[in-house]
Amino acid sequence: MATGNSLQVKLYEAFKRMPSIRRFIGSRLVYTPLMAIVIFLVVMAIILGTLQVQERQQQEGSLFRELSLVKQRIQLRFINNSEALQSFSRDLAQTQNDRAGRDKVLAQIESFVLGNPEILQLIWLNDNEWRQWMVPPPARNHEWFDIVPQATDIDRELKKALFLSRETNRPAYSQVISITVPKDDPIMSERQSVFWEVISIFKDGEATGALAVMYSSQGILQYIIPPELKSQHRYSLIGKDNRVLAISSDRDTPTRSLSNETSLDFGALGPNIMLRVDTYPPPTDLTFRMLLGVVIGLSAFVVWSLWSVLKQMQVRQLTEANLRTESSFRRVLEDSMPVGIRAHDMEKRITYVNRSFSEMTGWAQEELLGLKPPFPFWPAELHEELMQKMAGALEGNAKNGIEGTIQRKNGTRIATRTFIAPLINDKGQQTGWVTSVIDISEPKKIREELSATQERFVTVLEGLDAAVSVVSIETGELLFANRYYRERFGDTAKGHIDLTGHEMDPSSIFHFEGDNVDALAGLPASALKQSNEIESEEIQLRGDTTHWYEVRRRYISWVDGHLAQLLIATDITLRKNTEELARQQEERMQFTSRLTTMGEMASSLAHELNQPLSAISNYCMGIAKRLSSTQNPLSNELVPALEKASDQAHRAGTIISRIRSFVKRSEPQSKLCSIGDIIADSVGLVEIEANRHRLKIISEIAPDIPQVELDPVLIQQVLVNLLKNSLDSLREVYPLSSRWSAPPVKISADLETSTFPSMLRIRVTDAGAGIAESVLNRMFEPFFSTKSDGMGMGLNICRSIIESHHGRLWAKNHMDTEHTRLVGCTFTILLPLESNQITKASIGNSNEHEQSTENNPG
Incomplete structure (x- = not known):
């Protein structure tokens, strides 16, 4: 295996010594056929695209000419019809008192309507807009346009056109009217969209009637456009809001068909109708498709041939890439590691450092090789401490690494953690040590900040004038309690459970093996933690009638991942007492208002009773004087009684006056x-x-x-x-x-x-x-x-x-x-x-x- 690797390295070094011109020529020889085929395909695509564009332009020109021809035929038909109707209107005006002449004119009008099948109805109206004569004649005194659901719209549009024609003394058109007709009625299908043309009849400068002609939009396409044009294209009449009024054929057009449209100009008083034409799919162009197939086939053959050549080149390039990767992998791996690595021999000399270690210390690799401890990147005041830590780590006493400090070449210091492992060769003998150094300055700083943040947070919680507690849902254990809670409820979870209404009584807590189960309700813990709303209620503990608490609680995930309940209890006794005092004062104010009203009523009552009591006293005294002046034997018995009655009335008046003066409000x-x-x-x-x-x-x-x-x-x-x-x-x-x-x-x-x-x-x-x-x-x-x-x-x-x-x-x-x-x-x-x-x-x-x-x- 070692022999194979050395051979690959030699081959790669030999390849690197080859002139660059050979590699350049080789790469060009590989890509030249590919460039040729790409150029060929681009040229053929341009040629075919140009032919396609020219053919489309020719089709568009032909389509525009045919559309113009159809537009001219329709406009010419309408002009001829308007001239004929104007001639008939003049004849009717001249033969108004000549019955024979009028019948002759009506016969000509009937022949005119029969010769123009796009006209559905012609009506002769008198000066009162009554129908005098119509063709075709009405069936059973009714006409189809009088009984359709849109009869009101038809009549309204007729009156609008009649008014415009009389005012302008010109033919006037109505807007297009859509009529709801049965789908299975072929006769009514031509009446789906109609419009009126009105020519007023004038005699001696005064309107004596009018001729009204109803046109069918479908009839215009069906009877005016030649059949040979309709077989090649589809014609449509488009109204307002792109609504299709009539269509020459139900045959669908391809999605990429050509289309064009133009406005049918009926004059200033004409309806707003667009004529649109769409092309049908053209017959198959066999020559063009054969040419396209031959080009694609030749291109595919050339690409396949080139692919075979490239396949062989890829094998060669893969071999070269493996050689380059094998030689550079080790160095790249070492240099790309963020961990600083250095190797020591048995005498603790540095034999190797990677680039990360050099960047970490600021010393170059050449400056560190061969150095013994104490190293220059150790702070001077920590030499003895770091020497002891290194000696212990080399003896295997620091499995979790040792923390230290590295002083960079520019004087700055970073905190590090160093791991040391023995370096064993292929024979199983130790030849030194390998150390990996990790920069822990940022994590250490973060831990210190987190510790300070936690200390501040705990200080804030301890200073709150509210009881804050956290109890485990699974065990009922008090996980956290601030100072206020401990002073009021002690160091147990009993106060928390009492404040929740014994919702978390430990006797009802069941232990489950799954961490995602709420032991109280048997629900997934995630279901309780999804709601961020904090429940709030005001409670008073049993046996404590002097304190009220506002309790807020919610479920949270504790630091160990288990579900817990957070509770915040605020003493609101003062607020409750204030609310009760305010309620009592409100009741007293209402009572005061009632007393004031009662005093006003008493004053009014005293005023009203004072006059009748005075009258009673006066009457009694008058009767007593009359009886005293007479010789009636009953006078001696009645006079004392009347005097007593007068005294009692006077006494009642005095009492009422006192009440009135007492309740009467006046300035002090x-x-x-x-x-x-x-x-x-x-x-x-x-x-x-x-x-x-x-x-x-x-x-x-x-x-x-x-x-x-x-x-x-x-x-x-x-x-x-x-x-x-x-x-x-x-x-x-x-x-x-x-x-x-x-x-x-x-x-x-x-x-x-x-x-x-x-x-x-x-x-x-x-x-x-x-x-x-x-x-x-x-x-x-x-x-x-x-x-x-x-x-x-x-x-x-x-x-x-x-x-x-x-x-x-x-x-x-x-x-x-x-x-x-x-x-x-x-x-x-x-x-x-x-x-x-x-x-x-x-x-x-x-x-x-x-x-x-x-x-x-x-």
């Missing part, structure tokens, strides 16, 4: 007022409700109280609210059957002299259930209420009103003698006696909340 007004009058009006408003619940209200006013500057409506609102709260507290303690023993609600007003200067003190005291300690600390907060139908704004508004008057409002419970239970409560109001400079702005702020009076804890 501060003035000097008597606190006794304000308390009396307040008691009068609440006393009705107290009597209805069998409760009492008493008032105690000190005699030395001066008038105070304040807003009476706002202070009255505060007192009414406090009195109603006291009545509600008594109703809770005393049921309806025992309210006869309930102590009354007491409202008092006096001076507080313990302060300087002295202040007006108003106290509302009841013997109810008192106020719980937890409620007492929050009772003045907005929207805080212990009543199911309350808004929690009453006491807040009351305190705002009192503070706007520079006063104070507070509550104090009363205990029994043993101090074991609450036995009532007292609300105390302190108002300054001096001018307190109540501004409209400060009172207006309180008046904005003047919407609720029975929504206070109590």
Whole structure:
């Protein structure tokens, strides 16, 4: 085998020493016949193509001449017909009153129609467009064009042509009309597409009628074109939108047939019709085909002969190529490898390096051969370390290679991994070592970047205010959990399973051998991973009524390729609480709106009832005076009753006036007022409700109280609210059957002299259930209420009103003698006696909340 290889190398070297002129001549001798045959084929193709083009040009010229001839025949026929019809129209105009002459003209018209079979119908119309005479005559008072589906289109086109002819005093044509006819009716087949020609009849300059001629498109091709032309070509009439109106023959034309078309010029008022001609396949040209066959046969024989010669040349060229490949394969293989290779002898000298190693280090092959360690491409500070690694690798202690650093000739450094293997000769003896060096700078850089990216990503996940966890679908193991998850749910998958509604309960997980099966549902894992939509739901864990979580989850492929579930849980407790608070505030605002409406209704009702009550009082007093002035014995009995009725009506009017003044909305007004009058009006408003619940209200006013500057409506609102709260507290303690023993609600007003200067003190005291300690600390907060139908704004508004008057409002419970239970409560109001400079702005702020009076804890 070695002898054969050396012989091939010698033959190849001898061939390389041959003069280049011999190779040039040899290549030319091989390709000269091929070039000759190619030139021959090109010349023959040009000749045959030229003949084909000339023959096609002759056919096109002949086709154009025949098309022009047919066009002239059709136009000449129409011109002759138009002249004849114009002559008939003049004769009819002259013989209008001559019956014998008119019959003679009609006979000539009938002969004219019979001599022109392309005319389907001729109609003589009078000046009212009525049919006076027609040929062929109508059958049973009906004509075929009156009963076809397109009869309306036919009549409309006739009227258009008649109008144009009268206006222009020239023959006018209609557009082509397509008619639906039965396929098996040979007579109606000529009537598939028709059009009108109208010639107006004028006498003394006035239109007295018209001659209308209906042409058949099929008849034009059938009766005007000579049969010898139709046997050679196919003629067609084409209308608008390339619609075929008529065709001379149903015989198909070849796909590469010649065709030409021209417009049939009927004048400015004529239809838009194109005449088209297509050629039929010509008879077989036997001479041309024989010549073509001979040329192709000779060419094939020459090509076969040349192919035989080329076959022998290919064998020779293949042998030469094998010699060149065999000699250059080893060197090309070594130089094309991206891995640097170097060989060492038993003394660790470098005996061989490939081109990749030289490019990697920047040192030429000649500069590296014969060098011993430490090598110049080792960094100086790493000589000892690399010497130890190399010694260990030569002893076989580095099967996975050793990492090192190479310093290039220009001073730059790259990270490498070196693999060392013993070099064994053909006798099985070790003659040295072979090392392969791989540049790992870029992969190492990528690994470092990936590590840094992973560290940043984990840092971001750890800093999220949401629980992020990943659980294996197959085993139920917690694969990842961030800090938030571990703080809330621990280091197990229990929190993840609870958040998914036990959808991934480990007790329901089945283990399968296939990696592409979802153990939970028995579906392929790819079916779950195809959807990129993340499911989102709001849940509250069982046993935890204080926290709400928004849970989003989806299926992902874990780093090991197995299917896992990613879950992100965000604490939305604050948002849920805010939504609930907003809902409660909305309900309270709706309740406030209803109370406002009720106040407006109460004001309107008070206004409407005040007048009838005044009338009742007046009538009663009038009747009492009349009875007093008479000597009627019943006067002594009726007058007192009428006076009591008048008093009650007056009392009802007073109560209604108080209600009206209380609910009436007006601008805040501060003035000097008597606190006794304000308390009396307040008691009068609440006393009705107290009597209805069998409760009492008493008032105690000190005699030395001066008038105070304040807003009476706002202070009255505060007192009414406090009195109603006291009545509600008594109703809770005393049921309806025992309210006869309930102590009354007491409202008092006096001076507080313990302060300087002295202040007006108003106290509302009841013997109810008192106020719980937890409620007492929050009772003045907005929207805080212990009543199911309350808004929690009453006491807040009351305190705002009192503070706007520079006063104070507070509550104090009363205990029994043993101090074991609450036995009532007292609300105390302190108002300054001096001018307190109540501004409209400060009172207006309180008046904005003047919407609720029975929504206070109590």
